[in-house]
Amino acid sequence: MTVLDTVLRRSPSLDDVLDADTPAVSVRGLTKRFGSGPIVLDEVSLEVRQGEFVCLLGASGCGKSTLLNVVAGLDAPTAGEVAVPGHRPSLMFQEPALFPWLTAAQNVEMALRLRGVRKAERKEEAQRLLALVRLEGSGGKRPHELSGGMRQRVALARALAQDSKVLLMDEPFAALDAITRDVLHDELTRISREVGATVVFVTHNVREAVRLGDRVVLLSSRPGRVVREFAVDIPQPRRIESPEVAALSVEITDHLRAEIRKHAVPTR
Amino acid sequence: MSASTLEDRRGAELEAGLDALELGPVEATQPAWRRTLSSVLPPALALLGILALWQVVEVTRDPDNLPGPGEVWAAMTYEWGQGRTQEAILTSLERGVLGFLVSLVIATPIGLVLARVQVLRRAFRPLISGLQSLPSVAWVPAAILWFGLNDATLYFVILMGAIPSIVNGTISGLDQVPPLFQRVGHVLGARGLTLARLVLLPAALPGYLGGLKQGWAFSWRSLMAAELIATSGDLGLGLGQQLDQARTLGDLPGVLAGILAILAVGIAVELLVFAPLEKRVLRRRGLTVSR
8 A cells, every 4th residue: 555545544534624735745755766676766855736737847767657656646655755635636647548448428437436426426427527628529439439639638537537636647648749739738727727626747848848837847867856946927828839938948948958968978 | 708708619619620620521331231242242152162163073073972062952951851950959059058158157257366366377377278279079088987978078078178268368358458447447446346347357358258259169169079979879969969970871961961060050159149249349449440
């Protein structure tokens, strides 16, 4: 059992006592290595306010996905503490990972069922969530009948069906074409504000991070450490091609490249 | 306020337009009779070709021990007219289906346990795979000595043929479940038996069905082998026993008619039971092009 599970079990109704100052996600001194392998995450500390949208940014090998998996409770930390008070966070992957034997609506209903929603209410609630991601007419379709962007929106509806206020996203738009990704950025901004979700969004795309995040956290690679944080004071909804987004992206990219250069092997 | 509603509507329109473009136009489907024709015609022509070749060999070379299609057809219709073929088919099918269902009930839990418990899998998987390649007819002598010449012998041979196939099918079905599904199940809060029931088993269904199909094939051929060897007055007359009777009478058209009857049952079960089942499961998951 992971630390997260312990936290959840000890305080099942933390939701009621959760005041506005309690961080939605709190990571303290998290170190992670798999077996006797190299250290993946080294003393990472991170606090995410309720309702905040934080983007974790880094090159390959920075342990972004590992960090999300630990926060989600799929992996146990080697050292340090992770707390997501009152919530079992929902997690979205790069692939939609919809169950192919179920329709879009049934995929959402599965999350409701596992959350303990009564059967009579599931259908209606699934319809409401599909409408939220603007798929009200596609509930009866099977995943293979949907486009990549539509599938990822069903996955988002399924994640929201967990009724967790904390949404972890692991490069969810990386496999989509640029136009679809752009539209989904708008959607995610709209929906996360509408439901008041706290989002931790992992990406290696600097502009995407600046387009979406209230804050961008830059991680170093091998091992992953928090290098620097950037507040994004550009009003939403932003455009990914706006000059403000571009200016901050240039600054962050310079820092990211500096990190990557440190890994260069000197050539003769 | 009205500005944000307009913004919202424009967003919804953008999304709807994108969805429509991504999904593309709805393809026109072929009429049903054309689809049926295109799936029935090729095998029918192949069959006709084989019959024609057979007839040509029979007429031109006139071998002593090869009856022509006409003779075999006559033997078939005679046996059918006597009602003996139907009776034999029913007897054999009853044994085959019952043996297959018992195998299914025994093999499925074994497969589930072996797939999930690594130690047991390492211990038993080689044995199961070995049993799968052992022709189950090899069990007939032992079964006769253990159980005598009765139905128990036949069922034992069926079980030894079908169980390893179904166990292996169950294991490989579960092995093919993408690890991501299990992680999604975990994130959604499914653990243990709930995870198995709601995620792992449905995900493993295509591989499991493949195992069942193979299990049936093994049931049927094991039964036929056993019926050919285990013949006695105490045993009801199955297709295998009928075939052996024709052999002892030196009735070559009868022998060939018997083989064709066994083949026909195998094809019928595949076409009427497993093919539609498999097609349905695969098509719902988008794993076949509709054809």
